[in-house]
Amino acid sequence: MESVDVVVIGAGAAGMMCAIEAGKRGRSVLVLDHAAAPGEKIRISGGGRCNFTNIHASPKNFISQNPHFCISALARYTQRDFIALVERYGIAFHEKTLGQLFCDGSARQIIDMLLAEMKRHAVQLRLATSANSIEPTEDGFVLAVGGGRVRCKSLVMASGGKSIPKMGATGFGYEVAAQFGLRVVETRPALVPLTFEARTLERLKPLSGVAVDAQIACGRTSFSEAMLFTHRGVSGPAVLQISSYWREGEEIRIAMLPQTDLFAALRTARVENGRQALQTALAVHLPKKLAQTIADELGLTGQLADMSDKVLRRVEDAVNGWRIKPAGSEGYRTAEVTLGGIDTRELDSKTMEARSVPGLYFIGEVVDVTGWLGGYNFQWAWSSGWCAGQVA
Ligand code: FAD
Structure with a gap:
C-alpha cells in the first residue's frame, strides 16, 4: 500500500499552502484533488487577477461563531508574509481599493508560484482523483483513493466550501467531520x-x-x-x-x-x-x-x-x-464563499488539528471562518494552511 506522511485533500489555496509548508519540513506529502486542474478558484478570482490578500487584514474582517478563533493563525502567517512570497517570485501587483491587492497580470501567476513551491519541496500532486473513504488506524488513516489505498499519518481536509458546485465544490469536508463526530456550524451562501x-x-x-x-x-x-x-x-x-x-x-x-x-x-x-x-x-x-x-x-x-x-x-x-x-x-450557484463550516470549538486555533482526532486537520473555507470581500478569504486560506503545515 502506498504510504506518505501527509495527505492533503484539496489543491486549492489552503491545501497548496499547507502542502508547501509540510514539504519544507521534509514530510512526504500527497495532495489529491478530484478536479482536473489545481487552484481553480484562484484562477477565476478577482476577475482573473486574484485579489490575493488585503493590506489591512485583521480578525475583525472575519465572520465566525467564535470571532477570536482566527486571531492566532492570522498573526502567525500574515498578509505581509504572503506579500513577501509574491515579491520573491517577482509577481507585479497593485492595490485596487481599500487595501485589496491584485496581480497586475493574471491569477495564473499565483497558481504557478504555489506549484513551483510545491515542486521545490517535493510535494506530489494527483489530480482527477478523489478520496472515497477514510478509515482511522492506530497511527493515522487509510484512504480509498481511486482504485487503490493510501496510508498517511496526518490527513488535512482542505476541500473548501459548497460555493460554485460547477467548479468542483462538494460537502466532503463536512461529511468527514460528521464521520468523526465533529460539530459543523450550519452553512449558508455568502458574498452572494x-x-x-x-x-x-x-x-x-x-x-x-x-x-x-x-x-x-x-x-x-x-x-x-x-x-x-x-x-x-x-x-x-x-x-x-x-x-x-x-x-x-x-x-x-x-x-x-x-x-x-x-x-x-x-x-x-x-x-x-x-x-x-x-x-x-x-x-x-x-x-x-x-x-x-x-x-x-x-x-x-x-x-x-x-x-x-x-x-x-x-x-x-x-x-x-x-x-x-x-x-x-442566488445561493451556492454564484456565492463566492460559504458561511459556517467546521465548528471552531473542535479545532486547535494554533494548528487547525481536530482536538478529538489527532492527525486530522481542517483548513481554509471548510472551517467556520469566513472573510469579507476584498482578499480576506485567501488570507485565511494562506494563514490556516500555513499553520497546519507546521505540524502535520
Ligand atoms: P478551494 O479553493 O475551494 O479548494 C478546495 C479544493 O478541494 C478544490 O480544488 C476542489 O476541487 C477540491 N475538492 C473538493 N471536494 C473534493 C473531494 N471530495 N475530493 C478531492 N478534492 C476535492 N477570495 C479572495 O480572498 N479574493 C478573491 O479575489 C476571491 N475571488 C473569488 C471569486 C469567485 C468567483 C469565487 C467563487 C471565490 C472567490 N474568493 C476570493 C473566495 C476564495 O476563492 C475561497 O475562499 C478560497 O478559494 C478557499 O480556499 P480553499 O483552499 O479553502 O478551498
Whole structure:
C-alpha cells in the first residue's frame, strides 16, 4: 500500500499552502484533488487577477461563531508574509481599493508560484482523483483513493466550501467531520448576489447601469462601497458584503449619499435657486438618471421653492434612508464563499488539528471562518494552511 506522511485533500489555496509548508519540513506529502486542474478558484478570482490578500487584514474582517478563533493563525502567517512570497517570485501587483491587492497580470501567476513551491519541496500532486473513504488506524488513516489505498499519518481536509458546485465544490469536508463526530456550524451562501421581487425589479429597471458609492446596512453592520443598479436589482461589492450578514425576511438600509447632509444641501439650493426642479438639485450629488427616478417616485415634479422642509426631509429619507427587502439570494450557484463550516470549538486555533482526532486537520473555507470581500478569504486560506503545515 502506498504510504506518505501527509495527505492533503484539496489543491486549492489552503491545501497548496499547507502542502508547501509540510514539504519544507521534509514530510512526504500527497495532495489529491478530484478536479482536473489545481487552484481553480484562484484562477477565476478577482476577475482573473486574484485579489490575493488585503493590506489591512485583521480578525475583525472575519465572520465566525467564535470571532477570536482566527486571531492566532492570522498573526502567525500574515498578509505581509504572503506579500513577501509574491515579491520573491517577482509577481507585479497593485492595490485596487481599500487595501485589496491584485496581480497586475493574471491569477495564473499565483497558481504557478504555489506549484513551483510545491515542486521545490517535493510535494506530489494527483489530480482527477478523489478520496472515497477514510478509515482511522492506530497511527493515522487509510484512504480509498481511486482504485487503490493510501496510508498517511496526518490527513488535512482542505476541500473548501459548497460555493460554485460547477467548479468542483462538494460537502466532503463536512461529511468527514460528521464521520468523526465533529460539530459543523450550519452553512449558508455568502458574498452572494441578493434577489428581489418582480415588482421591485420593475421599479429599478430604468436605473440599470447606474453606480453610486453607498453605505449599506443590515442590523448593526454596515459597509461603504460601490453599489450598482442592474437588471437583477442592486448589486456590486456593497451588496455582496451585506449578503453575509443578511437573513431571510430582513430589510437592508441604503444611503446613496452617505457623506452628504442632503437636507441642508437642498435647503441651500432652495434659497439660492428656488426655481430649480428637484431632480436638477439632486443631480448635483447623484447620477442624473437616479435623481430623476427619485423625483418621479416621490411625485415631486415642481420647483424647489414650493417644497417645505417636511418635503425636503422626505427626499433626504428616500436617498439616505432607503429600505428594501431582498426576496432571497442566488445561493451556492454564484456565492463566492460559504458561511459556517467546521465548528471552531473542535479545532486547535494554533494548528487547525481536530482536538478529538489527532492527525486530522481542517483548513481554509471548510472551517467556520469566513472573510469579507476584498482578499480576506485567501488570507485565511494562506494563514490556516500555513499553520497546519507546521505540524502535520
Ligand atoms: P478551494 O479553493 O475551494 O479548494 C478546495 C479544493 O478541494 C478544490 O480544488 C476542489 O476541487 C477540491 N475538492 C473538493 N471536494 C473534493 C473531494 N471530495 N475530493 C478531492 N478534492 C476535492 N477570495 C479572495 O480572498 N479574493 C478573491 O479575489 C476571491 N475571488 C473569488 C471569486 C469567485 C468567483 C469565487 C467563487 C471565490 C472567490 N474568493 C476570493 C473566495 C476564495 O476563492 C475561497 O475562499 C478560497 O478559494 C478557499 O480556499 P480553499 O483552499 O479553502 O478551498
